[in-house]
Amino acid sequence: MAAQACIKELKRLLGDERCLAEPGRLLSYECDALTHFKSMPSAVVLPESTDEVQQVVRICARHEVPFTPRGAGTGLSGGAVPAEGGVLIECSRMRRVLEVDVENRIARVEPGVINAHLSQQVAEHGLAYAPDPSSQTVCTLGGNVAENSGGPHCLKHGATTNHILALRMVMPDGEVVELGTPVAGAAGLDLRGVVLGSEGTLGIVTEITCRLVPVPECIETLLAPFDSMGAACTAVSRIVAAGIIPAALEALDERTIAAVEASVYRAGYPDDAAAVILVELDGHPARVEAEREQIHAIFRDMGALSIETARDPEHAEQLWKGRKGAFGAMGRLAPDLYVQDAVVPRSKLPEVLPEIGRICDGLGLKLANVFHAGEGNLHPNISYDGRDAAEVEKVVQAGQQIIELCLSVGGVLSGEHGIGLEKQGFMKLMFSDDDLESMARVRAAFNPTGILNPGKILPTPRACVEVKPVHRLPGVDAS
Amino acid sequence: MTEVFSNTDELLRAALGADAVYVVTEGDAPGALPTPTIVVAPASAEQVAEAVRVATDAGVGIVPVGGDTAPRRSRNEDFPCVALSLERMSGVVEHAVEDLVFTAQAGLVLTEAQAAIAAHGHRVPLAPPLAARATLGGIVACSAEGPTRNAYGSVRDQVLGIQVVHGDGRISRAGGRVVKNVTGYDLCRLYTGSRGVLGVITELTLRLRPIEPAACRLAWRFPRIEDAWNAGMTLRRDIPALYGLHAARGTATDGISGEGAALVATLRGPEAFVEALGASCWEHDLGAASQEVLQPDAVPAIIGPVSALDAWLRVCVLPADGGRLLTTLAQRIGDDADLVLDVLGGVCDVTHEDPGFLDPVDETALGADLEPLCAQVDRPGDPGFHLRRLHLFPSTRPGGVNVMQALMRSLDPAGVLNPGRYEVAP
Ligand SMILES: Cc1cc2nc3c(=O)[nH]c(=O)nc-3n(C[C@H](O)[C@H](O)[C@H](O)COP(=O)(O)OP(=O)(O)OC[C@H]3O[C@@H](n4cnc5c(N)ncnc54)[C@H](O)[C@@H]3O)c2cc1C
Ligand SMILES: Cc1cc2nc3c(=O)[nH]c(=O)nc-3n(C[C@H](O)[C@H](O)[C@H](O)COP(=O)(O)OP(=O)(O)OC[C@H]3O[C@@H](n4cnc5c(N)ncnc54)[C@H](O)[C@@H]3O)c2cc1C
Numbered sequence: 001m002a003a004q005a006c007i008k009e010l011k012r013l014l015g016d017e018r019c020l021a022e023p024g025r026l027l028s029y030e031c032d033a034l035t036h037f038k039s040m041p042s043a044v045v046l047p048e049s050t051d052e053v054q055q056v057v058r059i060c061a062r063h064e065v066p067f068t069p070r071g072a073g074t075g076l077s078g079g080a081v082p083a084e085g086g087v088l089i090e091c092s093r094m095r096r097v098l099e100v101d102v103e104n105r106i107a108r109v110e111p112g113v114i115n116a117h118l119s120q121q122v123a124e125h126g127l128a129y130a131p132d133p134s135s136q137t138v139c140t141l142g143g144n145v146a147e148n149s150g151g152p153h154c155l156k157h158g159a160t161t162n163h164i165l166a167l168r169m170v171m172p173d174g175e176v177v178e179l180g181t182p183v184a185g186a187a188g189l190d191l192r193g194v195v196l197g198s199e200g201t202l203g204i205v206t207e208i209t210c211r212l213v214p215v216p217e218c219i220e221t222l223l224a225p226f227d228s229m230g231a232a233c234t235a236v237s238r239i240v241a242a243g244i245i246p247a248a249l250e251a252l253d254e255r256t257i258a259a260v261e262a263s264v265y266r267a268g269y270p271d272d273a274a275a276v277i278l279v280e281l282d283g284h285p286a287r288v289e290a291e292r293e294q295i296h297a298i299f300r301d302m303g304a305l306s307i308e309t310a311r312d313p314e315h316a317e318q319l320w321k322g323r324k325g326a327f328g329a330m331g332r333l334a335p336d337l338y339v340q341d342a343v344v345p346r347s348k349l350p351e352v353l354p355e356i357g358r359i360c361d362g363l364g365l366k367l368a369n370v371f372h373a374g375e376g377n378l379h380p381n382i383s384y385d386g387r388d389a390a391e392v393e394k395v396v397q398a399g400q401q402i403i404e405l406c407l408s409v410g411g412v413l414s415g416e417h418g419i420g421l422e423k424q425g426f427m428k429l430m431f432s433d434d435d436l437e438s439m440a441r442v443r444a445a446f447n448p449t450g451i452l453n454p455g456k457i458l459p460t461p462r463a464c465v466e467v468k469p470v471h472r473l474p475g476v477d478a479s
Numbered sequence: 480m481t482e483v484f485s486n487t488d489e490l491l492r493a494a495l496g497a498d499a500v501y502v503v504t505e506g507d508a509p510g511a512l513p514t515p516t517i518v519v520a521p522a523s524a525e526q527v528a529e530a531v532r533v534a535t536d537a538g539v540g541i542v543p544v545g546g547d548t549a550p551r552r553s554r555n556e557d558f559p560c561v562a563l564s565l566e567r568m569s570g571v572v573e574h575a576v577e578d579l580v581f582t583a584q585a586g587l588v589l590t591e592a593q594a595a596i597a598a599h600g601h602r603v604p605l606a607p608p609l610a611a612r613a614t615l616g617g618i619v620a621c622s623a624e625g626p627t628r629n630a631y632g633s634v635r636d637q638v639l640g641i642q643v644v645h646g647d648g649r650i651s652r653a654g655g656r657v658v659k660n661v662t663g664y665d666l667c668r669l670y671t672g673s674r675g676v677l678g679v680i681t682e683l684t685l686r687l688r689p690i691e692p693a694a695c696r697l698a699w700r701f702p703r704i705e706d707a708w709n710a711g712m713t714l715r716r717d718i719p720a721l722y723g724l725h726a727a728r729g730t731a732t733d734g735i736s737g738e739g740a741a742l743v744a745t746l747r748g749p750e751a752f753v754e755a756l757g758a759s760c761w762e763h764d765l766g767a768a769s770q771e772v773l774q775p776d777a778v779p780a781i782i783g784p785v786s787a788l789d790a791w792l793r794v795c796v797l798p799a800d801g802g803r804l805l806t807t808l809a810q811r812i813g814d815d816a817d818l819v820l821d822v823l824g825g826v827c828d829v830t831h832e833d834p835g836f837l838d839p840v841d842e843t844a845l846g847a848d849l850e851p852l853c854a855q856v857d858r859p860g861d862p863g864f865h866l867r868r869l870h871l872f873p874s875t876r877p878g879g880v881n882v883m884q885a886l887m888r889s890l891d892p893a894g895v896l897n898p899g900r901y902e903v904a905p
Contacts, residue, residue, distance in 0.1 A: 103799040148661045159659065161668070162636060177879045184628065184824045185795035185855035189677075189886060191879045193635060193668025197661045214719045241577040243600065243689025284720040284756060290749035343657045347577035375659040376578075415659040423662075430662060431652070438651040438890065439664045445885035457663060 003042040003085050006063035010045055010087070013055055018046040018093075029088050032075040033135075037421045041068075041082035046093045050168060050176060050206040053089065057204065058174040060087050061451060068453040069200040071111065071143030074135045076339060077420030079146065079199040083454050089204060091142045097121050098207070105212045106165060106182055111142025111205050118210075127212040130157040133416070134324050142205050148197030150416035152248040152323065153280070155374040157213065159416070161196040168207035169195065172452040182209050194442060199418050200453045202446040216247070216282035220292060221310035223319050224299045225273030229253055229369070232275035233349035235302040236373040239279075240346045242298065244291050248280040249374030253353075256326050256368045256381075259333055265325025267318055273305060277373065278323055280316075326370040327381070334366065334383035338395050340402055344411035346376040352409060356380050359401045363394040377415035378406070403429065419457045427459050487537045487561060488517045494529045495521060499567070509562040510542035511549070517561040518544075522568065524642055524650050524681040530563055531679065531895065532648040540898040543675045545617030546588060548609040550791070558898040563679060565616055571595055572682065573656075579687040580639065580656055585616025585680040601687040604631035608791075616680040622672030629823040630722045630747070637686045638667040643678030646891025656684050669886075675897040677890045691722075691747035695757050696774070698744075699767035700737035704728040704818055707742040708801050710765040711822035714744060715798070717763065720756055721823065722747040726801075729817030731830075737769045742822075790834040793857035798825040800852045807848040812840055 010019045020026060021043040030038040042065070047053045060067045066086035073080055082088045094110035097118065101107070102125045109118060115136040118129040132151035133139055139149070145167070150159045157163075166180035180192030195202050226232040232251055239249065252260070257269045257276060269276050279295060281288045292309075299307055310316035322329075331337055344352050353369065360367035360382065371379045380402055384391045403413060403426050413423050413430055427436060440458055444450075454460075491500045500519050503509065508516035521527045534541050540560035565586030572582040576599050583592060589610040592603050606625030607618045617623070619641075622634045631637070640654035653666035670677055701707040707726035714724060723745035732741040744760050746753045761770070792812075796804045801820055804827055808818065812829060816836060820827040831837075837858075849856065887894070 101797075101799075104797045106797075148665070150659060150661075154659070158632065158636065159661075161665065162632060171879075171882075175881075177882075179879055181853065181855060183795045183797055183853055183855050184624075184633075184821075184826045185793065185857055188880070189673055189883045190622075190635060190668045190671065191882055193665055193671075196668075197665050217719065237577055240579065243579070284748075284752055286755035287720065287748055287752040290751050343655075343659050345575060345578045345580065345657055347575070372659070376657055377659050410656050412655040412657055412660045413662040415657075416661055418661050419663060427663060430655075434649045435651045435653065436663075437649065438645065438653070438666060441889040442664055442666060442669065442886060445882050445889055448885075 002063045003065050006059060006065045006087065007043045009059045009063075010043060010056060013059065014045055014047065014052065018048075020044040020046075029070070029073070029082065029090075032070075032073045032078060032080045034076050034078050034420070034422055037078040037081050039081050039084045041088040042085045044088045044090055046090050048093045050170065053091075053170045053204050053206050054174050054176055056087070056089055057170050057172065061173055061449075064451065066451050066454050069142070069146070069204045071140030071146070072114070072135075072138050074139045075143060075147060075420065076341070076417040077199075077414070077422040079418055079420040079453075079456055080143075081421060086454075091204070091206075092140060094206065100125070100212075102127065104182070105214070106209060107212055108207060108209045109141060111140060111145070111208060113141050115139055115141060115144060122212055123215070126215050128215050129163065129210060130154075130213050131160045131163055134327065141208055141210070145196060145205055145208060146198065146200045147416065147418045150372065150375070150377065152250055152372065155249055155372065156245045156247045156282070161193065163211045164192065164196060164208060165211060166209040167192055167195060167205050169203035169205050171203050172447045172449065176206075177203070180209070197418070199420055199456050201443060201456050203452070218283065218285040218288050219247075219313075219316065220281045220288050221316035221319050222279040222281070222292070222295065223269070223276055223308040223310075224279070224304040225270045225276045225306060226302070226304055227274050229275040229353050230350050231302045232277050233353055233373065235277060235298055235304070237347045237349055238298045238302070239295060240374065242294060244294055246279050246291065246295070246374065247282040248278065249372075250278040250323050251369070251371055251373040252276050252278070252323065252326060253369040255366070256330065256370045257322075259329040259368060260322040260326055263325065263329035263332060265321050265329050267320075267322025269322055270305065278319060323370065330368055330381050330383060333368075334385055336384050336386040338382040338384065338399065339417070340378060340380045340399060341414045341417040342378050342403055342406035342411055343415040344376045344378065344406050344409050346374070348409040348411070349373065349376060352378070352405060355405055356402055359405070360398055363398050365391075365394055365398055372415070375415065376411070400426075421456060424457065424459045427457075487534065487539050490533045490537060491517065491519050491530060491561070494533050495519065495526050499526065509544040509547050509564055510560070512542060512560055512562055518564050519561055520564045520567045524644055527563065527644040527679050527681055528648040528650050531644055531646065534561055535646070535648070535893045535895050540895050541679070542897055543616070543620070543679045545586060545614030545620070546609070546612035548613050548617070549621070560898065565614060565681075568681060569614075574599070574601075575656065576601075578656075578658075579689070580658070580684060581687050582640070582656065582682065582684040583615060584682055585614060585619075587615050589613050589615060589618060596687065597690065600690050602690050603685055604637055604688045605634060605685075615683050615685070619671050619683060620673065620675050620680055624826075626723050626725065626821060628826070629724075629821065631688055635668045635671045638671050638683060639686055640684030641667045641670050641680060642682035643670055643680050645678045646893055646896045650681075651678075654684065658686060674900050676887055676900050677896070679896065691749075693750040693753040694745070694747045695753050695772065696743055696745050697757060697760050697770065698735045698773050699742045699765055699770045700735065700739055701742065701767055702739045704740035704820070705802055705805050707740045708805060708820060708822060710767065711742050712799070712801070713765060714742075714760065714763065715822055718756065718759060720748075720752075721745070724822040726820045726822055727818060729815075731817050731819045735773065736771060739768065742767070743773070790831045790836060791858070792829040792837060794827045794829065794849065795855040795857070796825045796827070796852045798823060801825055801827070803852060804849075804854065807845070807852075811845045811848060812837070
């Protein structure tokens with residue numbers, strides 16, 4: 001069998017320690033943080049250099065065994081789920097920071113570097129890596145590149161793609177290419193830009209050159225509770241319309257507040273509020289002050305119950321704790337949690353959120369909202385019990401209705417978690433056949449045989465993917 | 480006009496209607512094409528598709544034309560082409576005021592777009608040369624960046640959604656009308672800067688920015704541009720919130736009192752912020768010969784770099800290599816060209832009143848000097864742009880040339896779009 005011969009060669013290259021093929025050692029690799037889709041690889045390899053990745057890829061390609069890159073496996077759309085019997089190339093051992101160029105504010109790193117570690121390593125120079133997904137203490141920069149991940153502070157500073165200057169990548173046939181450049185100016189077609197957010201389907205990234213930003217001179221964190229989500233959303237949309245771009249502009253609803261306050265992520269949010277808005281302003285003190293005054297005025301006008309300003313960095317951290325721990329806190333409410341990730345135009349928030357509430361009420365589902373309000377990026381969370389087939393069915397229905405609602409007001413399927421295996425089926429709701437055809441041709445230009453991470457993003461006949469949906473919906477690890 | 484051409488003319492008229500086709504028989508033809516030139520001016524994406532199909536069947540190439548501000552250099556003459564003008568596709572589709580998102584047809588001229596939205600306090604964050612003629616489609620097709628790059632990001636960062644017509648006449652969209660989106664492959668970035676070889680851009684959705692309530696410019700005079708750059712690096716280190724920072728020499732400094740080179744800092748934002756930041760800059764001892772506060776719109780050369788694109792070279796390096804770049808340029812190009820170096824971005828525009836100023840330059844020697852700096856060189860309008868030129872500077876050659884060619888083959892199978900625009904060096 002091709003896979004057996006392939007594994008034999010991979011073992012010869014990497015040894016037993018870095019080529020896992022024993023069923024017991026493969027179990028934790030059958031899915032990412034979206035546990036809905038599972039599929040068992042025939043082997044997991046742990047290369048430590050571009051050269052090793054290249055050799056692994058060449059071996060797999062020669063044996064025609066499909067392969068899929070993986071970082072930390074925190075993805076929420078099934079991007080790192082291997083093709084049945086395929087090889088999983090885990091990049092977490094490639095975790096060196098290769099170069100920090102303080103003067104030019106750039107870093108060159110391997111893809112297995114954990115997001116938060118990069119900022120920690122460059123902090124002594126007064127620099128930071130800006131994109132901050134909530135999973136940042138675990139997820140890898142390689143995974144971030146592949147998902148074009150966002151985070152609360154991406155409102156002002158931009159998502160991952162705005163911070164990645166150049167990539168070294170192993171193509172599906174083993175060729176090593178350099179895409180993008182650390183200097184300004186655009187050389188040729190922007191292949192770097194296409195690889196960002198391509199969910200590991202165009203190549204395996206083995207080196208990343210990224211931008212670093214100076215740590216802001218001044219940071220101010222504000223918290224404003226409201227007695228209705230509608231008023232909170234209108235406040236958000238007025239801040240945006242006023243042209244203020246805070247570093248972060250996040251919202252949590254009543255259920256999320258209750259879950260957070262009952263958990264270890266307790267942040268001291270008022271328990272009588274229907275919604276809280278968390279704002280962070282950063283930059284020059286005079287700018288922060290001017291923006292704070294404008295935001296205060298909008299909040300007062302929209303009937304904020306109070307406006308709390310963090311006294312010191314510890315207090316700010318406390319206020320953020322509830323937001324960052326929201327998923328974890330909600331994980332305690334029920335055995336399973338389904339996280340949606342659609343985006344709507346920001347002005348539509350006041351109209352869309354109550355409608356999502358009605359969808360879930362109508363189906364008798366427990367909904368909680370915590371979201372990147374400043375970008376219109378919703379995360380409706382539905383707690384449910386995956387053992388209850390009828391409830392699972394309702395969650396699926398709610399998911400579909402929420403997507404349709406968001407698309408109907410000019411929204412899109414995903415703001416940061418990607419399409420992966422989860423939302424392929426919805427792609428036709430948003431794109432025409434010709435739109436999808438262009439995407440397919442672009443993928444084929446990189447990955448003509450489709451051997452790299454097959455079956456993701458674009459709707460495909462399921463037969464060639466062989467990923468078995470198990471009888472569960474997305475669950476987020478509460479840890 | 481050859482047989483093929485007159486025939487194409489008729490075929491296009493038959494397909495798109497008589498009012499959509501005209502012939503330029505003398506003078507400057509659009510897209511620097513030789514006269515007589517057939518110009519087809521479709522009124523919709525569907526008509527663009529129709530025109531592309533007719534041209535493909537006739538074995539004729541398509542040169543998309545926006546404001547036609549591109550430099551008039553020779554093109555691939557082997558492939559007869561018609562000009563496809565976006566002049567009838569200049570409508571505003573939607574200004575989503577509360578969302579700061581703007582959708583328009585690709586033929587809309589930038590200053591007209593700005594005028595349409597200024598009343599709401601918004602601006603399109605693009606600043607190419609010749610903005611009063613350049614179109615949104617042309618600017619995006621060339622990723623034509625200007626001095627606002629530091630404040631707002633690159634052209635690619637502004638494109639939220641796009642509609643293109645490929646070389647096989649298919650119409651496709653990518654992106655959307657929201658500010659955050661990872662739905663499918665990010666083809667907006669691919670088409671931005673693709674110089675019309677993957678598709679004719681017919682519609683764009685762009686991110687808008689608020690017009691800042693206050694603005695201010697400070698200028699310092701130095702004997703040499705190298706000194707201005709040095710001082711600029713000090714400001715860059717000490718004052719992170721600058722909107723723009725440029726070292727300049729020559730006519731670019733007209734309007735600043737005193738002699739020699741200059742450093743100009745641009746500040747924008749809330750009034751109190753601009754005032755406070757202005758004070759910190761003013762008090763900073765940079766060792767300048769003189770310093771002054773300028774009217775916000777003084778020094779136009781720095782706001783919008785050049786007026787004659789023919790006489791223009793752009794070299795990009797890492798910000799800290801700006802000094803070495805200036806030394807190289809002085810050695811290889813001489814001291815009489817005008818220079819504007821974006822200190823924050825490492826982007827240097829070299830211009831001259833004589834369009835032939837680069838002719839005597841030893842390109843090989845310049846290339847050898849720039850190579851260790853990993854410089855990117857842009858000479859807008861070069862035929863066979865980029866790939867051939869990159870051959871000259873091997874260190875800057877982007878990878879994936881095979882992928883680029885595969886992309887061009889699959890999105891423009893007959894090679895009709897801007898033929899010869901991207902070619903790999905022999
Ligand atoms: C609690 C929780 C909170 C989260 N919060 C956020 C958030 O705020 N914002 C956000 O955007 N996401 C968030 N996520 C989703 C997830 O963390 C991100 O998508 C992250 O970027 C995935 O990184 P990873 O290393 O875990 O990648 P994986 O899950 O291992 O892989 C993700 C994708 O990247 C590909 N890939 C991995 N490495 C490479 C490589 N070297 N080359 C090419 N492709 C590669 C994989 O094939 C896969 O398609 C959250 C997830 C959890 C569980
Ligand atoms: C950094 C920088 C790089 C530049 N690089 C180039 C370059 O490589 N080539 C060049 O000619 N000019 C280049 N320019 C100059 C450029 O032409 C203008 O700044 C800008 O494109 C003007 O738009 P326009 O409407 O006048 O375009 P035009 O002068 O009409 O067209 C310019 C180019 O874009 C193509 N084009 C125009 N509209 C469309 C469309 N709707 N869809 C697809 N393609 C279209 C044309 O075929 C032509 O190749 C550059 C400028 C800058 C600042």
